[in-house]
Amino acid sequence: IFLQPSALTLASEVLIPDDFYRMSHQKIYNAMLVLGDRGEPVDLVTVTSELANTDLLEEVGGISYLTDIANSVPTAANIEYYAKIVEEKSILRRLIRTATTIAQDGYTREDEVEDLLSEAEKTIMEVAQRKNTSAFQNIKDVLVQTYDNIEQLHNRKGDITGIPTGFSELDRMTAGFQRNDLIIVAARPSVGKTAFALNIAQNVATKTDESVAIFSLEMGAEQLVMRMLCAEGNINAQNLRTGNLTEEDWGKLTMAMGSLSNSGIYIDDTPGIRVSEIRAKCRRLKQESGLGMILIDYLQLIQGSGRSKDNRQQEVSEISRELKSIARELQVPVIALSQLSRGVEQRQDKRPMMSDIRESGSIEQDADIVAFL
Numbered sequence: 132i133f134l135q136p137s138a139l140t141l142a143s144e145v146l147i148p149d150d151f152y153r154m155s156h157q158k159i160y161n162a163m164l165v166l167g168d169r170g171e172p173v174d175l176v177t178v179t180s181e182l183a184n185t186d187l188l189e190e191v192g193g194i195s196y197l198t199d200i201a202n203s204v205p206t207a208a209n210i211e212y213y214a215k216i217v218e219e220k221s222i223l224r225r226l227i228r229t230a231t232t233i234a235q236d237g238y239t240r241e242d243e244v245e246d247l248l249s250e251a252e253k254t255i256m257e258v259a260q261r262k263n264t265s266a267f268q269n270i271k272d273v274l275v276q277t278y279d280n281i282e283q284l285h286n287r288k289g290d291i292t293g294i295p296t297g298f299s300e301l302d303r304m305t306a307g308f309q310r311n312d313l314i315i316v317a318a319r320p321s322v323g324k325t326a327f328a329l330n331i332a333q334n335v336a337t338k339t340d341e342s343v344a345i346f347s348l349e350m351g352a353e354q355l356v357m358r359m360l361c362a363e364g365n366i367n368a369q370n371l372r373t374g375n376l377t378e379e380d381w382g383k384l385t386m387a388m389g390s391l392s393n394s395g396i397y398i399d400d401t402p403g404i405r406v407s408e409i410r411a412k413c414r415r416l417k418q419e420s421g422l423g424m425i426l427i428d429y430l431q432l433i434q435g436s437g438r439s440k441d442n443r444q445q446e447v448s449e450i451s452r453e454l455k456s457i458a459r460e461l462q463v464p465v466i467a468l469s470q471l472s473r474g475v476e477q478r479q480d481k482r483p484m485m486s487d488i489r490e491s492g493s494i495e496q497d498a499d500i501v502a503f504l
Contacts, residue, residue, distance in 0.1 A: 132163055133200065135207035136173040139163055145214040150221035155191040158182070159200070175201050225258045249407035256414060294341060294424060294464060297334025305500060308424070308464035313455040313497055315430070317469040317488050318504035324468050325349070325428050327504060329359055331466065332396065332426050337363075341423025342395030344413055348432035352400040356391075363387040395420065403434045406453040410460075417461055425457070429468035430494070448493040455497045469494065471503075 132138050143164060148157040162181040166173045179197055182188040191197070204213075233251045240247060293307030308314060318324040332343045347355050361368045364387030366380055376384065397416060401408070409427070416422050427433070435446035451467070458465040469488055483503040485495040495501055 132173060132207070132210070133175050133178070134204065135210070138207050138210040139167050139173050141210050142214045143167065145211070145218050146221075150217055152220070152224065155196070158187050158191050159197070162187070222258060226255075229254045229258055243405075243407070245405050245407040249411050252411050252414065256418075294335055294339065296331045297338065298331070308466070309499070310462045310464060311459050312464045312499040313451070313458050314464060314466045314500040314502065315451075315469050315488070315494060315498040316466060316502045316504065317471050317483065319471045322504050324504050326358065326362070328426055328428060328466055328468055329355070330362060332424065333359055333363060333391070333394070335424050336394035336396045337390055339423070340395075342397065342416070342421050343424045343426060344416055344422060345396065345398045345426045345428070346404060346409055347398060347400045347428050348402055348404060349428055350400070352398045355398060355400070359391060359396075360384060360387045363390055395423075403432065405434045406450050406457075409433070410453070410457050413457060413461055413463075417463075422461060422463055424463055425461075425465045427454070427465070427467045429470060430454070431470055448497075451494045451497040 132142060142160075146160070148161040148164070151157045151160055159178065159182070162178050162185070163173050166177055166181055171177060175197060179188065179194055182191060182197075188194070233247075233254070236242075236247060236250075242250075291302055291307040293305065293309040293312075295302050295307045296305075316324050316328055329345075332345055335341050336343045345355065357371060358368075360366065361371055364380075364383035366376075366383050366387070370376055370380060371384075397420070399412060409425075413422060413425055430450065431447060433450050435450060454465050454467055471483055471488060485501065488494050488501075
């Protein structure tokens with residue numbers, strides 16, 4: 132960079148100050164970035180001046196060390212290759228630190244194994260994705276990104292800014308389900324919340340390029356697919372269950388199977404799954420196949436961590452917070468179905484309220500949208 136200041140642009144696309152092993156090199160590189168951000172030239176004189184002005188010159192070894200650095204590289208032609216070496220060594224160091232922490236946690240922590248596995252997977256993925264979870268974002272940078280997003284929304288046609296559900300009135304009210312959102316769909320048993328949610332999942336998977344992960348804790352995958360085939364092919368459910376199909380039904384079934392087989396629907400029917408397992412499986416799916424939406428049927432059947440086993444309401448509250456966290460981490464809407472308590476049937480006014488959500492706790496606080504059927 133001293134030999135060819137324009138090389139800073141190439142290096143800054145790959146490296147951050149923390150990628151350097153020595154603290155002195157981190158400070159020198161940061162000074163270069165500061166100068167570059169101000170639009171000032173980056174050379175031996177300006178870097179020396181910047182470090183001196185911030186009282187860091189002697190800490191990094193003084194002018195003599197900076198001169199040695201400038202003279203130690205014969206050419207700047209291979210800057211991208213050099214930067215890649217520094218990046219790879221930085222990743223290896225972080226991987227070693229992460230692995231050491233995971234090993235220590237395995238020996239000393241008393242958490243559930245699933246929680247440790249989920250946390251270990253998360254930290255490994257952060258190393259792979261070069262995330263810096265502890266860094267603040269300057270509001271100026273966030274404002275620029277926000278403005279760009281608003282401009283894109285202004286220029287796009289239509290009023291749907293999120294993922295369309297296929298239900299026009301619902302899309303009109305919500306502008307589509309937004310990424311990061313936790314959507315609770317609550318109803319009493321046998322009202323149709325599973326059918327409603329499956330219709331949304333099918334619409335998203337078959338009419339957009341988004342993949343959908345379905346966690347079915349209440350019914351098996353085959354039973355779920357039977358429902359989807361009925362809806363997709365407009366086939367009588369009783370005829371499909373009994374195999375009493377007409378020639379027309381067989382044609383509809385073939386078309387429905389073709390449509391669904393080409394959609395990105397992934398089903399997990401593990402009973403009593405833990406929220407940490409949901410997170411881990413969705414991370415893996417997003418990395419391997421992409422992910423646009425998560426559907427969970429239903430929230431109260433998810434197994435808690437056990438930390439609040441004496442209070443199911445606290446446990447469900449913890450689960451809802453984790454589901455919101457998954458939505459934010461993976462940047463997808465999470466639809467969680469929920470049961471309503473019997474109290475709604477004992478009132479004269481049968482319209483459900485927030486307090487009717489069974490074992491509600493903080494569900495209504497964590498959710499961005501609560502819908503009742």
